[in-house]
Amino acid sequence: MKKMQDRLLNDLKGKNIRLSHQRLKVVEYLCQNHIHPTVDQIYLSLKNSIPTLSKTTVYNILKTLVEAGLVKVITIDNNESRYDINTQMHGHLKCEKCGRIFDFNIQFISFSNDELKNFEISEKNVYFTGVCPKCIENTSQDYRS
Amino acid sequence: MKKMQDRLLNDLKGKNIRLSHQRLKVVEYLCQNHIHPTVDQIYLSLKNSIPTLSKTTVYNILKTLVEAGLVKVITIDNNESRYDINTQMHGHLKCEKCGRIFDFNIQFISFSNDELKNFEISEKNVYFTGVCPKCIENTSQDYRS
DNA sequence: AAAAGGAATTGGAATAATTACAATATTGTA
DNA sequence: TACAATATTGTAATTATTCCAATTCCTTTT
Structure with missing residues (x-):
């Protein structure tokens, strides 16, 4: 750090x-x-x-x-x-419940794409939305009541 | 259409x-x-x-x-x-020169990720930035003068 | 066909993120 | 220390978006 x-x-x-x-x-x-x-x-x-x-x-x-x-x-x-500050290529997932953003790794190879072969690519961003484990847990607790 | x-x-x-x-x-x-x-x-x-x-x-x-x-x-x-209006999963590339946004296909498999196995994923977005073929051409022409 | 009720549209005002800009303060170098 | 370049500050301007109340437009019922 x-x-x-x-x-x-x-x-x-x-x-x-x-x-x-x-x-x-x-x-x-x-x-x-x-x-x-x-x-x-x-x-x-x-x-x-x-x-x-x-x-x-x-x-x-x-x-x-x-x-x-x-x-x-x-x-x-x-x-x-x-x-x-983490400028290395990685994905982000934003939790819809708590709003926190989580990092995750991505395999680069997957992006080789014929459609883009004539493009100059300078940046690749991957953004997911979903629910984080903690919020999944909290939500399921809600249903008990 | x-x-x-x-x-x-x-x-x-x-x-x-x-x-x-x-x-x-x-x-x-x-x-x-x-x-x-x-x-x-x-x-x-x-x-x-x-x-x-x-x-x-x-x-x-x-x-x-x-x-x-x-x-x-x-x-x-x-x-x-x-x-x-295209709600099917696909990627977007924004050209830094002309600002246009281009669509491209993505192979889903690539996103399976252990780090996210406890997350509930609701949406996946892939955004690239770069330069489109037309703008690459135009830029190279500029250098002739 | 007229009336009533609900839904959609409108426009103006409020909010919030970001940028522009000019004045002031700080820093590095001679 | 003094000068020049750069950074910071605060206010005002800009822009995207939302809020809200008044009006208009449909749809259904009478």
């Missing part, structure tokens, strides 16, 4: 992106909270330690991190963006 | 959803324009034939169609929703 953070900060330094206090905190937050947070979640959480923090700043920082390739935008909701 | 429209209208009748003029037109639009349109695209296009049309109505109708399972929401953009 700590290692990832150091790698990210090194990457930023390498790209001549200043390690301002705010940026450090956002990176730290993303490394410590693998919850695919929204801008608002990040903002609200950091506002405690940085009272002057502006939401615009959070937007700016995330934009910088995304452009630097250190963070990926998740478009599983179409009303608000979520952010993921 | 016409067949699909008739099937959709029959489905609506079966679910006791009135075939109002506006609804007929929206269904007709979706059947004739497989461009994964936004609400705005639908609204602007239909406003010509239905001058009194309200954008709220388009939102309402689409909500009804989605709830009836006749239309699917595409969340490939996270700033605005797109709608697809």
Whole structure:
């Protein structure tokens, strides 16, 4: 966890992106909270330690991190963006009950597709929706009453 | 094409959803324009034939169609929703240059995943981004000058 | 055919996410 | 330390979407 953070900060330094206090905190937050947070979640959480923090700043920082390739935008909701420090290819499942987003691995080979052979593919996203084990359990309990 | 429209209208009748003029037109639009349109695209296009049309109505109708399972929401953009009458499982690729969205088939088998064996999966979405053949061609032409 | 009741449409206002922008503050370097 | 470049901040603007109350349109009943 700590290692990832150091790698990210090194990457930023390498790209001549200043390690301002705010940026450090956002990176730290993303490394410590693998919850695919929204801008608002990040903002609200950091506002405690940085009272002057502006939401615009959070937007700016995330934009910088995304452009630097250190963070990926998740478009599983179409009303608000979520952010993921895990930039390796993986799938996301959003639980319809609790709203949490879970990661899962994907086998790449499966995507080779003749229809797309003349396309240049830059990004592959896999989004599932469903119900997580915990919420399945809770739902079944409801039926007992 | 016409067949699909008739099937959709029959489905609506079966679910006791009135075939109002506006609804007929929206269904007709979706059947004739497989461009994964936004609400705005639908609204602007239909406003010509239905001058009194309200954008709220388009939102309402689409909500009804989605709830009836006749239309699917595409969340490939996270700033605005797109709608697809093709409810069969398929992937979407959005061209970064021209913005068009292309359909492609997916092999289902590939998604069986141990990590998700305790989840209830209700929907699977696959979104790629990249560049379409036409735009690849246009870009290469630019370099000649 | 008229009346009544329910459903759909409309438009304007409210909400929420995001962006634009100008002023201020911070940082790195000479 | 001083300068220039970059980052942050707050407010205002923009955009997509939802809310809601008034009106209109169907459908059914009388």
